[in-house]
Amino acid sequence: MVPPSLSDSVRDSLPRRSVLLGLLAAPLTLAACTKDEKKAAPASSSTTTSPTTAATPGPPRVSGKGLPADLLTVMTTVYLGGKVPAGGPVATALAKRKVGKKALTVTGSTASWKGVPIATVVQGKDVTLLVKGKSGSSWQVVGGWWPSLKVSRAPFAAMRVLAIGSDARTPQPVEKCRADALHIIGVDPKGVGGIVGIPRDSWVPLASGGNGKVNAALVFGGVKGQVDTVARATGVPIDGYVIAGFKGFKDMVRAIGGIVYFADRALDDHEGMKVTKKGKNLLDAQRALAFARERKNLPNGDFGRSAHQGELIKAGMVMARAMGPARLAGLLGKMAPHLGTNLTPAQVLNLSAGVFVGSPASVRNVVVPGSIGTRERQSVVLLGGSARSTFKDIRNGRLGA
Template identity: 45%
Template sequence: MTSDHRPTGMRRPDDVCRPARSRSVSTLRTGCVSAVAALTLAACSSDPAPAGRSTAQGSSSASSGTTVGTTAPNGIRVAGAPAPLAALVRTVYSGGDLTRTASPSASAALKGRKATTGSTQATAKVGSWMGTPVAVVTSGDDVTLAVGPTWKVVGGWWPSLGVARPSLGPGPRWVLAIGSDARPGQPLERTRADVLQVIGVDGKGGGGVMGMARDLYVPLSTGGRGKINSAMVFGGPKAEVRTVRNVTGLPIEGYVVLGFTGFTKIVDEQGGIPIVVPKTVVASHARNLVIKAGPQTLTGKQALAYARERKTLPDGDFGRSRHQGEVILAAAVKAKLAGPIAIPSALTSFSKVGTSNLTAEQILTFTAGLHQVSPLKVGLGVAKGSFGTAGAQSIVVLGNEARRLFAQFRDGNLS
């Protein structure tokens, strides 16, 4: 086991030289099992104001300089927004110039919009992503996505203004959700990536979640060959993304990384994950915790156990990866029911426990894009292979089935 994650021709760092069997089984099979989904899950228990209604309760992140129910002369009322954001929203609805206050794609989408007539009521929720202010503003069926601190519109959808299609960045898009195997005191981004889930959207209402078997033996972006989850040990999450890009051929946009403590914290704080468990699972690593088949709401401990278990599954690690995808989809469904207004709180919660290289604009438009996806048009997949050995370690050899899965996912949809 001492060579379990050493790529061919590379020296293993001292901090991962000790035997790793107990770590690989029991620490974090879902540390980031819902890394992106957790972003949306984290705010699902909030009680957003109904779309199109004003409210006097804004986000705590927006408490400084917040306007509450301010109505401009043109009848556009924005509740819960800092004054500059409220002014920007009024510009959107009044038909004003957005050349300097919107991203190129959002500006192009809004260029031919019809200015609103009569009164308009909008509600803003403000949060932050890795220190950058983010906001979602709703008005009826309209959604405006904005990034601060110098507020600009970065995306959204505006049916009331005659804008035909959402502006959510070019599609298809993919993000890599990474679960770090970090132990207490270890760096989150320089330990093994024992959860690797590629989350994609096609920009047409469909998407997919694809798990990567952790023992896939592949060329690493850091040099040599090794198990796919070891790339983060040697080069951090950027190296892990490059490795997964090279293996799958998918132009993955960036990553989110979460640890198991952060995952359980988010799940418990937000009231659990409603899910339908296909078959009863006895989590052998968690004192035989029983997760019964059928509809239920998993606590953080239960969700972690469900997505970690492999020994009692007939297909082992492949089944575990499938369970992780199921948890992601369940969290996404819960988030969809909460609506886009819940996104800022979710991003704020994730930022406290996770890391990412995605910009505020990227994560805001990607996460909002999940709300445009129909659960009936989302598929699950696991990149599998045949079992083999490399030296003293057990490995999974990439096969044609996995390559076909990668090709199928090139449009961002696995349904």
């Protein structure tokens, strides 16, 4: 997932973000043959040589520098035969695989997502996603694709995730401040299906009762209230959320080394700071946050700001894709401490792996349109038929499907 923002002008030349990951371990060992030994015969006898003896090689295995032995054991069953620890559609998909007979070398990374070990392992064009449960349990294959084994991507249900950017400043509670960035991110078996931004001043029925600006739902009802409000107002089923405040967002950007963003024009000023130049930018934490928040210097105000946030999300995806799937687990591990979420590790891996299925640069990033009006002496955004059409479009996880 996902910082509170990212870009249509992002080029797929670098880096998931966006938002946006190497691994290695235990080389294969083969028993060495003993050297021939020559025995000296008595002077009256001819010289003889004892037969050469060699240890029997063990069965072929999968190796990978830096990867834990128990993980490589699971990968050996995936590629060379045996019962793969997996369930549901993943187990069904892998049951049809065409296993090999030769030793293989893989690459990948391991990390922790909210205290749960996760891993991504790569062999050629194959990608395996794994999660390790409670202490002492085995690694479980929770997703992936294995063209070398004649297995396409394991079935993955479309999901719609709400990315929430809280305007909480330290020490304010992230889940009780206004949600000034709201984006529905759709992901389906074909990859990331679209990003839909919701203007923060949209006037909607609140899950806590009455009507109000959509960003107030977080204040009155916490994350559950915000998710329920968006689901009811849009008609889009929300399968999970990620949330970060100002500090979490900046810490996440620092953890991944900044966000590479291609700007089609310069953004000269935000509270006295030059934010971007035209062309390639490496946004540090402060500038990334400024880019996500600036609206006064944009011709369309909050609508433009929401579009910028979607562009940052796309930039993170492009970065992750450029790093490659072997590093995905490591990247997620860096992001995890700075995000709140109800997504399981398996969901996070499968959602994030979507950036390697389709091209992030082609992902549509839209902000639903609306008219400016007044309600209860407040300037608000009134969502009409065009907004409802866009919400209907993203329900299946893909815009324009």
